[in-house]
Amino acid sequence: MNNPPLSRITGKRRRPSEFLLYGLIYLLAACLAVLVLLLVGYILVRGLPAITVPFLTTAENPILETVGIFPSIVNTLYIVFFALIICVPLGVGGAVYLSEYAKNKKLVGAIQFASETLAGIPSILYGIFGYVFFCVLLNLHVSLIAGVLTLTIMVLPIMMRTTQEALRAVPKAYREGALGLGATKWYLIRTILIPSSLKGILTGVILSVGRMVSESAALLLVAGGSAMYMPRGSVWEQLSHSGSTLSVELYRYAMSRGDNGTAFGIASVLIVIVALLNLLTRFVAWRLNKK
Amino acid sequence: MTKKTSVLSGKSAKPLVERAMNLIFLICGLASVISVVFMTVYMVASGGAIIAETGVLRFLLGRIWNPGSSEFGILPMILASLLATLCAVLVALPVGVLIAVFLAKLSPGKLAAGMRTFIDLLAGIPSVIYGLLGALLIVPMIFRLQKAAGLPNGGSLLAAILILVIMILPTIISVSETALRTVPKQYEEAALALGSTRLQCIFKVTIPAAKSGIVAGMVLGTGRAIGEAMAVMMVSGNAAIMPELLRPVRLLTAAIPIEWAYSSGLHRQALYGIGLVLFVFIMIINILLRQIMKKGGAHDE
Numbered sequence: 001m002n003n004p005p006l007s008r009i010t011g012k013r014r015r016p017s018e019f020l021l022y023g024l025i026y027l028l029a030a031c032l033a034v035l036v037l038l039l040v041g042y043i044l045v046r047g048l049p050a051i052t053v054p055f056l057t058t059a060e061n062p063i064l065e066t067v068g069i070f071p072s073i074v075n076t077l078y079i080v081f082f083a084l085i086i087c088v089p090l091g092v093g094g095a096v097y098l099s100e101y102a103k104n105k106k107l108v109g110a111i112q113f114a115s116e117t118l119a120g121i122p123s124i125l126y127g128i129f130g131y132v133f134f135c136v137l138l139n140l141h142v143s144l145i146a147g148v149l150t151l152t153i154m155v156l157p158i159m160m161r162t163t164q165e166a167l168r169a170v171p172k173a174y175r176e177g178a179l180g181l182g183a184t185k186w187y188l189i190r191t192i193l194i195p196s197s198l199k200g201i202l203t204g205v206i207l208s209v210g211r212m213v214s215e216s217a218a219l220l221l222v223a224g225g226s227a228m229y230m231p232r233g234s235v236w237e238q239l240s241h242s243g244s245t246l247s248v249e250l251y252r253y254a255m256s257r258g259d260n261g262t263a264f265g266i267a268s269v270l271i272v273i274v275a276l277l278n279l280l281t282r283f284v285a286w287r288l289n290k291k
Numbered sequence: 292m293t294k295k296t297s298v299l300s301g302k303s304a305k306p307l308v309e310r311a312m313n314l315i316f317l318i319c320g321l322a323s324v325i326s327v328v329f330m331t332v333y334m335v336a337s338g339g340a341i342i343a344e345t346g347v348l349r350f351l352l353g354r355i356w357n358p359g360s361s362e363f364g365i366l367p368m369i370l371a372s373l374l375a376t377l378c379a380v381l382v383a384l385p386v387g388v389l390i391a392v393f394l395a396k397l398s399p400g401k402l403a404a405g406m407r408t409f410i411d412l413l414a415g416i417p418s419v420i421y422g423l424l425g426a427l428l429i430v431p432m433i434f435r436l437q438k439a440a441g442l443p444n445g446g447s448l449l450a451a452i453l454i455l456v457i458m459i460l461p462t463i464i465s466v467s468e469t470a471l472r473t474v475p476k477q478y479e480e481a482a483l484a485l486g487s488t489r490l491q492c493i494f495k496v497t498i499p500a501a502k503s504g505i506v507a508g509m510v511l512g513t514g515r516a517i518g519e520a521m522a523v524m525m526v527s528g529n530a531a532i533m534p535e536l537l538r539p540v541r542l543l544t545a546a547i548p549i550e551w552a553y554s555s556g557l558h559r560q561a562l563y564g565i566g567l568v569l570f571v572f573i574m575i576i577n578i579l580l581r582q583i584m585k586k587g588g589a590h591d592e
Contacts, residue, residue: 015488018488018490021490022397022490024389025389025390025392025393025397026393026397028386028389028390028393029390029393029394029398029406032390032406032409032410032460033406033409035457036409036410036412036413037409039413039416039424040412042424042428043420043424089319090319090322091319092319093315093316093318093319093320094316094319094320094322094323096316096319097316097317097319097320098320100316101313101316101317101320102320107320110324111320111321111323111324113581114323114324114326114327115323116577116580116581117327117574117577118323118326118327120511120514120573120576120577120580121330121518121570121573122514122515122517122518122519122520122544122569122573123518123520124518124520124544124547124548124566124569125330125334125518125566125569125570125573127547127548128334128337128547128562128563128566129329129330129333129334132333132337132563133329133333137333153326153330156322156323156326157323160323184306184308184309185309185312185313186308186309186312189312210415213417214415214416214417214418214419215417216417216418216419216521217418217520217521217544217548220521220548220551221547221548221551247417247419248419250417250419250420250423251419251422251521251525254419254422254423254426254525255525260423260427263423264423267419267420267423270416270417270420271416271420274412274415274416274417275412275415277415278408278411278412278415282408
């Protein structure tokens with residue numbers, strides 16, 4: 001009867017100081033969860049009422065005093081689409097070079113370092129570089145195409161890293177088998193390596209889209225402008241004009257005009273896009289694990 | 292393996308397609324190197340002009356920023372940026388590590404997965420939305436403090452710090468969590484077997500073993516904080532005066548988008564100069580990060 005309780009022997013008894021620490025940890029975790037729910041909830045509650053069919057499908061009309069974000073949706077799609085067209089082959093190619101071709105250790109180190117450096121440069125500096133290089137030096141002016149090129153460099157490290165990880169996961173036996181059967185290197189890459197790392201590449205694409213959709217500082221400088229008019233003219237004509245994406249438009253409504261209702265409407269659209277992209281990443285990862 | 296193929300096919304007999312593809316992949320690989328070289332060259336070239344004109348010391352240590360009379364001293368902005376970043380990291384680091392401990396060690400798997408969805412969402416929210424929320428929720432919260440101190444209401448350094456804390460938390464949490472998870476199980480088992488409690492084990496064994504990963508997370512968070520432009524610009528009030536916690540401040544990053552539209556000539560060049568100063572800060576952080584990762588990698592082996 002006088003035996004000490006089991007918990008004292010196994011050291012499971014908790015000291016008051018430990019209770020405090022446990023309490024603090026659980027409290028912080030709970031606070032974070034509540035914070036996210038509050039922030040997202042607040043945006044949606046204030047923003048969703050603004051979202052109507054005309055809001056999404058028309059341009060702003062100062063005479064009728066209606067607002068619409070269709071032009072900036074189109075600008076966002078243009079920038080994302082064309083940046084991906086350049087960036088995906090470039091990023092995948094770079095990753096293939098690093099993992100399949102490069103033999104010179106110094107070169108590999110330089111490419112890795114460059115890619116890490118690009119990933120660490122903040123978007124406002126991409127904005128300055130893009131302006132000085134693409135808009136002024138290459139004479140592209142402040143335009144969507146300058147935005148496309150700037151964002152291409154910005155998301156290049158994301159594409160390279162995810163593709164590299166996917167290539168690393170392809171078993172060595174695949175490569176040895178193909179080369180042993182007499183396949184050339186390009187044939188091996190084309191028919192085996194790229195198809196088997198397709199899901200990794202897809203993850204890179206989704207992450208890149210997320211980064212581009214939320215980008216504002218760089219685009220404000222290089223693609224700037226506003227999105228007042230419905231899109232017109234050929235694709236090239238539109239690309240060579242300035243135009244703002246959804247994030248930049250949000251900034252304009254909130255800061256230059258103090259129209260918070262519209263800003264929250266755009267914010268809700270962006271939150272929905274970000275949440276969908278997150279779900280998509282998970283879905284791709286889940287399919288990857290199942291395979 | 293490669294030797295065998297080269298013996299069979301012969302190096303000189305490599306078909307044209309192969310050689311062309313080799314070259315194309317090389318160019319793709321070099322794209323990032325070329326980008327970094329070009330960025331460095333053009334940042335230095337565009338930002339160097341104003342610094343050469345006003346002198347390094349007068350630009351970096353000047354206290355007065357008045358584009359109208361061509362006075363470009365950015366010391367208040369440098370101090371504001373450093374102060375905001377330092378405070379944000381000091382707050383976010385302990386909070387982030389404790390939440391990472393919760394996710395990696397204390398919470399049941401399903402709860403941790405749910406929390407991670409939240410953290411991913413937090414990481415994905417565009418910075419303009421943080422700016423909007425900050426301007427409407429955080430800035431008014433500080434009004435009472437400002438009133439008590441007898442200062443006018445408005446954006447402040449404190450608001451910028453709070454918004455940065457929220458923005459860098461996801462980075463610190465996810466990097467620290469990964470670091471905590473990769474600590475070998477034997478370390479913890481040994482500590483537990485020797486009679487330490489769960490928390491003693493975490494704080495005396497797991498966290499010290501994951502130190503290099505946690506430091507990497509901190510440096511990454513620092514880089515994010517010092518480079519953030521839009522969100523801090525929307526909450527910090529933007530007065531280029533010496534920083535005080537409850538007064539409006541202007542950060543280096545914020546100065547660029549604010550004045551961009553109406554700047555030209557020397558004024559625009561001064562903004563390029565601010566860009567160059569930021570670029571140098573970021574490069575230092577990048578190199579620091581690389582050293583830490585290298586050291587951490589060597590430690591694991």
